[in-house]
Amino acid sequence: MSNAPSSASAPVVGIVMGSDSDWPVMEAAAEALDEFEVPYEVDVVSAHRMPHEMIDYGDRAAGRGLKAVIAGAGGAAHLPGMLASVTPLPVIGVPVPLRHLDGMDSLLSIVQMPAGVPVATVSVGGARNAGLLAVRILAAHDEALRERMEGFQAELREQAQDKGRRLRA
Numbered sequence: 001m002s003n004a005p006s007s008a009s010a011p012v013v014g015i016v017m018g019s020d021s022d023w024p025v026m027e028a029a030a031e032a033l034d035e036f037e038v039p040y041e042v043d044v045v046s047a048h049r050m051p052h053e054m055i056d057y058g059d060r061a062a063g064r065g066l067k068a069v070i071a072g073a074g075g076a077a078h079l080p081g082m083l084a085s086v087t088p089l090p091v092i093g094v095p096v097p098l099r100h101l102d103g104m105d106s107l108l109s110i111v112q113m114p115a116g117v118p119v120a121t122v123s124v125g126g127a128r129n130a131g132l133l134a135v136r137i138l139a140a141h142d143e144a145l146r147e148r149m150e151g152f153q154a155e156l157r158e159q160a161q162d163k164g165r166r167l168r169a
């Protein structure tokens with residue numbers, strides 16, 4: 001993948017996906033992390049085509065210093081759930097829409113986890129929110145990052161208020 005982590009610091013978020021064909025969707029997660037200068041890594045870790053590597057990634061993620069994993073996949077999208085089954089880290093699942101079924105297959109594959117193995121599932125194609133959720137998870141223990149998130153939320157509020165003002169004018 002062409003993007004490198006935005007900073008030279010060690011990655012604290014892992015962005016993984018089942019195939020490089022998921023990247024056009026998953027890129028938005030990386031962009032959100034870039035906006036907050038959160039260092040991340042990106043890789044393809046297919047649950048079905050490279051299951052042993054996938055388990056190894058989940059096994060080692062916390063020990064390597066990652067604090068959260070964003071996992072995207074399409075179709076029979078088992079990657080986020082399988083990673084959540086082996087890592088204690090929070091896993092954010094991104095249902096990637098494919099040509100058929102409009103991503104409903106991906107969504108249901110990711111969201112219907114058994115009790116005890118949570119995956120924080122975002123909307124179909126919602127990789128930007130996955131990135132922002134990872135920022136919020138990190139911000140819970142990082143005051144500077146929390147303040148940046150509050151600034152971001154204030155901007156969202158102003159943008160929405162502007163829209164109302166324009167309509168009322």
Ligand code: RP5
Nearest residue numbers: 018019021022073074075096
């Ligand atoms: C899934 O199969 C991947 O996450 C991707 O969404 C889908 C298609 O993969 P490719 O055939 O494009 O490699 O496992």
